[in-house]
Amino acid sequence: MxxxxxxxxxxSQGLDKKLSLRERFAVWLxxxxxxxxxxxxTQTQFIRKAxxxxxxxxxxxxxxKL
Ligand SMILES: [Zn+2]
Known part of the structure; x- marks a missing residue:
């Protein structure tokens, strides 16, 4: 765990690169x-979207303008 x-x-890393399946599973869990x-x-995803x-x-x- x-x-x-x-x-x-x-x-945070997931904002810049795609996480491995194992990493995403660990986060999800x-x-x-x-x-x-x-x-x-939730906050980091909101900030990224904004x-x-x-x-x-x-x-x-x-x-x-161009
Ligand atoms: Zn925690």
Whole structure:
């Protein structure tokens, strides 16, 4: 069983690269039981989504100007 520090590191890594099946399973299993890591995962995914919206929006504004 991995601890919260391992899981939050995996969650962060998962934003930049695709995790292995084993890693994703470890995260999934852990967040099923751990509120703290579930919240962390939700927040990091939200931030990533918000950041992507922001860069997409910025890109479309730049495209319109050209
Ligand atoms: Zn945890």
């Amino acid at each position: 991995r601890n919260c520090r391992d899981i939050s590191a995996l969650v 852990h967040v099923m039981m751990c509120n703290r890591c579930r919240n962390f995962q 950041a992507r919206h922001y860069t997409d929006d910025l890109q479309s504004r730049l495209d319109k």
